[in-house]
Amino acid sequence: MKKLQFSEIGKSFGSVVANDNISLSLGEGEILSLLGENGAGKTTLMNILFGHYVSDKGFIEVEGKKLTPGSTRASLDAGIGMVHQHFTLADNLTVLENIILGTEPLTRLWSQKKQAHQKLQDLSERFGLLIDPDARIADLTVGEKQRVEIIKALYRDASILILDEPTAVLTPQESEQLFKVLKEMVKAGLSIMFISHKLNEILEISDRIAVLRHGKLVGEVATKDATKESLAEMMVGRKVTRPAYEKLKIGKVVVELNDVCLKAKEGATSLSNINLKIHEKEIVGLAGVAGNGQAGLASILQGLASPSSGELKLFGDTLKKYGPSYLTESGVARIPEDRTKEGVIGEMEIWENFLGEELRTKSKSGFFIDKKEAVSSAEKLIEEYDIRCEGPYASTRLLSGGNIQKLILARSLSNNPRFIIANKPARGLDEGAISFVQQQIVNAKTKGAGVLLISEDLDEIFELSDRIAVIYDGKIQGPFDSNKVNINQVGLMMSGEMSKDSINEN
Amino acid sequence: MRIKTRRNTPVWLIAALPILSIGVAFIIGAFFIIWAGESPINAYIALIKGSLGSTFAITESLSRATPLIFTGLAAAVAFRAKFWNIGAEGQLYCGAMAATLVGTGMIDLPAPIMIPMLFIAGAIAGCLILLVPVILKTHMKVDEVVTTLLLNFVILLFVNMLLEGPWKDPMAMGWPQAARIIDNGVLPTIVAKSRLHLGLIVALLMSVLMWAIIRFTVWGYEIRAVGHNQQASTFYGISINKSVLMVALFSGGLAGMAGVSEVAGLKGYLTLTLSPGFGYTGIAVAMLAQLHPIGVIISAIFLAAIYVGADAMSRTIDIPNYIADILVAISLLSVLVGAMLTRYRIVWGK
Numbered sequence: 141m142k143k144l145q146f147s148e149i150g151k152s153f154g155s156v157v158a159n160d161n162i163s164l165s166l167g168e169g170e171i172l173s174l175l176g177e178n179g180a181g182k183t184t185l186m187n188i189l190f191g192h193y194v195s196d197k198g199f200i201e202v203e204g205k206k207l208t209p210g211s212t213r214a215s216l217d218a219g220i221g222m223v224h225q226h227f228t229l230a231d232n233l234t235v236l237e238n239i240i241l242g243t244e245p246l247t248r249l250w251s252q253k254k255q256a257h258q259k260l261q262d263l264s265e266r267f268g269l270l271i272d273p274d275a276r277i278a279d280l281t282v283g284e285k286q287r288v289e290i291i292k293a294l295y296r297d298a299s300i301l302i303l304d305e306p307t308a309v310l311t312p313q314e315s316e317q318l319f320k321v322l323k324e325m326v327k328a329g330l331s332i333m334f335i336s337h338k339l340n341e342i343l344e345i346s347d348r349i350a351v352l353r354h355g356k357l358v359g360e361v362a363t364k365d366a367t368k369e370s371l372a373e374m375m376v377g378r379k380v381t382r383p384a385y386e387k388l389k390i391g392k393v394v395v396e397l398n399d400v401c402l403k404a405k406e407g408a409t410s411l412s413n414i415n416l417k418i419h420e421k422e423i424v425g426l427a428g429v430a431g432n433g434q435a436g437l438a439s440i441l442q443g444l445a446s447p448s449s450g451e452l453k454l455f456g457d458t459l460k461k462y463g464p465s466y467l468t469e470s471g472v473a474r475i476p477e478d479r480t481k482e483g484v485i486g487e488m489e490i491w492e493n494f495l496g497e498e499l500r501t502k503s504k505s506g507f508f509i510d511k512k513e514a515v516s517s518a519e520k521l522i523e524e525y526d527i528r529c530e531g532p533y534a535s536t537r538l539l540s541g542g543n544i545q546k547l548i549l550a551r552s553l554s555n556n557p558r559f560i561i562a563n564k565p566a567r568g569l570d571e572g573a574i575s576f577v578q579q580q581i582v583n584a585k586t587k588g589a590g591v592l593l594i595s596e597d598l599d600e601i602f603e604l605s606d607r608i609a610v611i612y613d614g615k616i617q618g619p620f621d622s623n624k625v626n627i628n629q630v631g632l633m634m635s636g637e638m639s640k641d642s643i644n645e646n
Numbered sequence: 647m648r649i650k651t652r653r654n655t656p657v658w659l660i661a662a663l664p665i666l667s668i669g670v671a672f673i674i675g676a677f678f679i680i681w682a683g684e685s686p687i688n689a690y691i692a693l694i695k696g697s698l699g700s701t702f703a704i705t706e707s708l709s710r711a712t713p714l715i716f717t718g719l720a721a722a723v724a725f726r727a728k729f730w731n732i733g734a735e736g737q738l739y740c741g742a743m744a745a746t747l748v749g750t751g752m753i754d755l756p757a758p759i760m761i762p763m764l765f766i767a768g769a770i771a772g773c774l775i776l777l778v779p780v781i782l783k784t785h786m787k788v789d790e791v792v793t794t795l796l797l798n799f800v801i802l803l804f805v806n807m808l809l810e811g812p813w814k815d816p817m818a819m820g821w822p823q824a825a826r827i828i829d830n831g832v833l834p835t836i837v838a839k840s841r842l843h844l845g846l847i848v849a850l851l852m853s854v855l856m857w858a859i860i861r862f863t864v865w866g867y868e869i870r871a872v873g874h875n876q877q878a879s880t881f882y883g884i885s886i887n888k889s890v891l892m893v894a895l896f897s898g899g900l901a902g903m904a905g906v907s908e909v910a911g912l913k914g915y916l917t918l919t920l921s922p923g924f925g926y927t928g929i930a931v932a933m934l935a936q937l938h939p940i941g942v943i944i945s946a947i948f949l950a951a952i953y954v955g956a957d958a959m960s961r962t963i964d965i966p967n968y969i970a971d972i973l974v975a976i977s978l979l980s981v982l983v984g985a986m987l988t989r990y991r992i993v994w995g996k
Binding site: 476488511 | 862863864865866867868870871874875877878879880881882883884
């Protein structure tokens with residue numbers, strides 16, 4: 141008998157078919173990977189399983205018994221545990237408190253912390269999920285928080301564990317450790333569904349791979365019969381082309397940071413003594429686990445924060461004035477991390493968002509908006525960058541993520557910038573959009589721009605960068621020539637374990 | 647039954663919304679009239695006659711609408727930038743105080759100079775008092791809803807003190823009121839044998855001006871941008887604090903002008919009954935107009951007509967004029983619910 145069986149699941153949102161007749165099963169002690177691009181329907185399927193959505197047709201069975209649709213409680217009771225990509229933990233409570241949260245009846249006056257403590261200890265020893273039950277969540281690392289999420293599911297006697305992009309926030313080494321734990325768990329009889337779009341790790345961890353594209357199940361293969369290329373083609377539906385890397389003769393220094401420090405606002409990581417030089421015609425990749433100071437560095441280079449000490453030189457001159465408008469005018473292209481919240485104002489029209497960064501310089505006498513000019517230049521860029529929309533007057537919130545990113549690229553790259561600060565430019569986009577974005581950045585480099593590419597995706601960093609720097613806890617190591625470091629060394633530096641010297645010795 | 651997001655809100659729907667809401671208000675209001683023991687049809691006929699039935703009724707409605715256009719604009723501009731100025735009532739009295747200070751004999755100039763000066767003085771007073779909440783907000787993150795609201799009471803008590811003490815007009819036979827505005831400062835009436843005065847023209851001009859600013863200028867872009875998305879505005883290089891300050895100056899200034907218009911146009915002197923809550927009703931005016939400066943004109947006239955009409959109605963048939971408050975409240979609630987429905991739609995079935 142199958143542990144979990146999806147039968148002909150269908151779900152549409154308006155005219156968008158998110159799940160089209162998906163039938164899929166998960167055996168006992170099996171790791172099944174669910175592979176697909178953003179928007180392929182993975183999350184919808186999991187939300188149906190977990191009772192957040194009700195499917196339009198089809199049903200789900202757990203161990204042969206039909207699952208009540210639309211009830212999270214029923215799914216939990218059936219032994220389904222979910223580890224979300226974004227953690228659902230209360231920062232100000234301890235590990236133990238987070239785990240028992242919601243498991244105790246309201247009517248009981250005393251909490252059963254003692255028993256819970258014991259159960260937690262047993263679980264964590266059994267699977268090698270080492271964690272201190274009394275530590276506060278806020279003090280844990282990302283990897284540890286994820287462990288808490290997994291234990292939380294196990295504590296509720298989950299026998300089916302669903303992991304939604306679990307490695308997105310981990311270093312390669314932490315991912316390794318997670319995989320070990322997962323293998324331990326399937327040995328003990330648990331079944332795991334692993335959702336990801338990283339091909340390497342899917343090949344490493346799973347027994348079987350199911351591929352979704354545009355809401356349809358397009359393939360189911362045993363992992364031993366799959367290769368990276370075959371999976372990529374199945375996922376995208378055609379051969380994937382990424383921009384070719386080409387080393388160019390570098391030019392003058394465009395950006396130079398000397399001992400730049402930034403005192404962080406609450407919750408963020410401070411920067412200490414950042415030294416970095418970026419030249420014309422090169423891409424410097426900045427690798428690092430999220431939350432290690434990338435946001436602070438990006439905000440300085442985007443003119444949103446000024447360093448608490450140190451010096452920032454732009455095109456050879458020490459920067460005295462900070463501010464987005466000033467940087468944009470001097471030839472800096474800024475690609476923000478959160479394209480929908482920071483990059484555009486969804487409620488405003490497309491032509492207005494094109495104007496955003498240069499509101500004053502592009503207005504008549506700096507006061508009256510030159511709508512005619514703005515609309516016609518928006519029309520031109522929409523055409524040139526192939527932004528799919530109903531025209532310059534359409535509301536920006538109607539654009540897809542990829543098209544919003546194209547808008548941002550068009551806005552900043554059409555001015556022939558000399559320096560580009562790109563903060564996770566390809567994150568969350570589908571393959572077509574990713575290669576478009578990367579190609580635009582590579583083109584800008586060929587035209588002479590220097591680029592700082594901040595990314596959590598090491599593959600992207602290695603594919604595009606001339607030099608690679610690593611940020612950990614607000615400090616930078618490198619940059620190193622990208623052909624002189626490997627992914628393992630960068631991974632170690634991302635977890636703060638490897639020092640600069642050990643690279644130099646290699 | 648489920649709720650779905652609309653991809654696009656059709657323009658006719660946005661226009662139809664206030665009209666539908668008013669219809670809903672009248673239907674629900676009818677039940678209250680029946681409850682009060684009268685026929686709703688008779689009551690509504692009396693209401694419409696009393697507000698629009700004669701030249702006099704129309705001028706009364708328009709003169710009631712005048713301060714509401716000012717305070718409605720004050721709320722609309724501030725709310726556009728998500729600056730929640732609930733203090734238009736207090737700013738109105740500040741404007742009235744400034745007009746009284748300047749206009750009761752401090753200076754005496756010909757009317758074409760005197761009248762603009764009163765408006766400018768009132769606007770400055772409204773701005774200045776709003777600076778307090780603005781600075782508390784931008785520098786100490788104090789919520790402006792609380793500060794602007796509480797300042798209303800402070801200002802009203804201060805006016806009360808002035809009227810009972812230093813500003814009390816000895817010629818007023820003991821009534822707590824200030825001296826009259828001098829003749830050159832009084833706003834001339836624009837329709838003979840009515841109370842309708844120049845203030846209405848100024849209010850209409852301000853509506854058009856605010857509409858033009860919001861629509862065609864960099865300031866307007868910044869106000870809208872900050873209202874929609876502060877993070878992206880910051881990324882675009884728009885200073886949130888500067889924008890909030892700018893919006894507050896517009897908002898406080900407009901509310902202050904409402905006070906000038908009432909003191910120098912309608913009453914002729916400052917009293918504590920100068921405004922029966924025009925500042926608060928301005929919020930309803932702005933919401934009903936969906937924060938559109940030209941829409942404010944229409945919704946101010948509509949609300950004024952309901953209030954004036956309800957007064958007339960309570961005189962002719964035996965229904966308390968509180969029915970006006972009920973009608974306004976229901977139409978406001980309907981607009982708020984309706985505004986949500988223009989962004990979503992209800993889908994019956996699965």
